[in-house]
Structures are given as structure tokens and as C-alpha cells.
């Protein structure tokens with residue numbers, strides 16, 4: 001990857017504002033386990049969402065005395081500042097021209113913090129996009145669009161791995177793989193040209209079993225892959241699943257897509273359960289939902305599930321199956337998951353700049 005960021009030099013010191021809207025994403029192939037520098041032990045594949053996003057505005061004011069992030073939503077003591085401040089160190093290493101600026105962040109999510117949707121993906125990608133826009137304005141050096149998004153993806157990755165997939169719309173792959181010549185461990189790539197028209201607009205109905213904070217943080221989860229007895233097998237399997245996903249998504253093969261997605265989600269939980277400490281994140285309702293989804297699919301409904309590192313079930317279906325799938329949810333899942341606990345989302349177009 002070309003390193004566009006470090007070449008930038010400040011032309012002027014002046015106040016500057018950048019605002020971006022960036023979505024969350026749902027991984028069908030899971031990133032689980034990392035190496036130093038927030039590099040993945042296996043490739044992952046996801047699609048960006050449309051309704052679950054973060055809007056972030058950053059105001060940068062030249063001020064050596066107050067340099068650094070001083071407030072989040074006007075609160076200098078905001079608890080999330082502890083999560084963002086380590087990322088600031090990465091930002092000023094990559095974009096040194098920002099180091100003498102006082103940074104104020106205003107941010108809001110369209111989904112509740114505890115909704116079981118990864119807010120770190122939308123949150124860190126929105127931050128990275130804003131910081132890069134500020135760098136462009138202050139250096140007077142505007143990148144070509146493709147280079148801008150690639151740099152934003154690489155910077156987002158250093159805040160939260162899955163965030164690097166959020167800057168692009170539709171489907172993305174993150175992690176070096178022989179299956180895509182331009183893939184990289186440093187940033188995600190868009191793969192929409194490899195997606196069959198049936199799968200371009202997948203829906204994701206998020207069935208909330210629990211809206212509590214995750215009992216296993218992703219940083220702890222990733223670290224459990226170090227010295228995991230099944231790590232080698234898991235990494236081989238993830239790479240094999242990627243080749244199945246590529247084939248299924250390209251050929252419009254629903255059976256292969258659904259089988260691979262569910263095998264992948266259950267493998268993530270198997271690895272979590274067999275880690276030191278043996279966490280069980282699925283709850284009885286999660287298992288009941290899985291069983292009902294599989295029974296309905298066996299009767300011909302084109303639906304399948306994926307699960308992140310928590311108890312909530314993501315029910316995925318193609319656009320063509322929307323009416324039948326949503327009737328099924330209403331008739332057969334409302335007793336486990338009432339309608340206030342279902343978030344209806346779908347494939348989205350990626351991050352956008354707000355003027």
C-alpha cells in the first residue's frame with residue numbers, strides 16, 4: 001500500500017471542521033485473533049449496513065497548550081475518551097500535522113450503544129475519515145478518491161479491526177488472501193464486482209436476545225486466540241470458508257452461502273467456548289432462534305443466520321425473500337423476540353462526507 005498519510009505537510013495552521021457518516025458492518029467471515037499492529041490472523045468478509053451508522057464531527061483548533069482530544073460531545077470526562085485516546089496517538093504518528101491541534105469530537109449513533117451492533121466499526125471509521133479530511137484541508141493536498149478511502153480504511157483498522165471494512169459500501173474483504181490479488185492485511189478492499197445480483201441487497205434483521213454490554217470484549221476475545229489449541233485449524237477453516245463465500249456470492253448459490261455463514265458463526269462460538277475461561281455467549285433464546293430459522297429454511301424459506309461475539313442472532317435474507325422472511329419473523333419469532341427487539345437493517349452504500 002502507498003503511504004499517502006506521512007507525506008503530508010502542514011501548509012497553514014487554522015481552525016478546521018470535518019464531518020462524516022459511517023456505517024456499521026456485519027461479518028459473514030469473522031476476524032478473530034490478531035497480530036501486533038492490529039493485523040488479522042485470518043481474512044474476514046462483511047457487508048456494510050444502511051440504518052446503523054455513526055455521524056461524527058471533529059473541530060480542530062490550533063492550540064499547542066491544549067493539543068490532543070479535549071472533549072467528546074462537549075464532555076471532557078466522557079467515558080469513551082479512554083477508548084479514543086490511544087487511537088489519537090496513532091493518528092498523530094500517521095498525520096503529524098495534527099499534533100498541535102485541540103480536537104473536539106461530537107458524535108452520535110443511530111442505534112443504541114447496547115443494541116448488539118458493533119459501534120466500534122462505525123465509530124472508529126467515522127473518526128478516521130474525519131482526521132483524514134482535516135489532513136487534506138490543512139495540507140492542501142487532496143488525495144484521489146480511491147487513495148483517500150484506502151488510507152481511511154488503514155487508519156480505521158488501527159482503532160478497531162472491523163472498522164476498516166466500514167468505509168466501503170456493499171461487500172468487503174480485509175486480510176491478505178490469494179483469492180483477491182489486491183487484498184491486504186493493512187486495509188479492506190471492495191469486492192462488489194464479485195457479487196451476484198441476488199445477493200447485492202442482503203437484509204439483516206438483528207434479533208436482540210440481550211441488549212446488555214457484551215460479556216466478552218473483542219480485545220479480550222482476540223487475545224484468547226493466542227496459544228489457543230485449535231488456532232491452526234480455525235485459521236485454515238476461515239481461509240477455506242472464504243473460498244466458499246467467494247464461489248457462493250459470485251454464482252448466487254444460496255445453499256453454499258447459508259451453510260458457510262452458519263458454519264462460520266458456530267465456529268466462532270466453538271473457538272470462544274474452547275478458549276481459556278470457556279465463555280458461553282449464546283443464550284437459550286439464541287439456540288431456539290437458530291432451530292426455528294433452520295426449520296423454516298428446510299421448508300424452503302431463503303433465510304440464514306450469522307452471529308457475532310454475543311448472544312444476538314443476525315437473520316440474513318435476500319431482497320427477493322423480504323416479504324416471506326418478514327412474515328416468518330412476525331409469525332414465528334415475535335414470541336421469543338418481541339418487535340421492539342428487532343432491528344431491520346440491510347446492505348448500505350458505505351461512508352459519506354457531510355458538508
Ligand code: PMV
Pocket residue numbers: 026027029030031032044118120160161162163218219308309
Ligand atoms: O473489530 P473488533 O476488534 O471489535 O472485532 C470484531 C470481531 C467480530 O465482530 C466477532 C468479527 C468481525 O469480523 O466483525
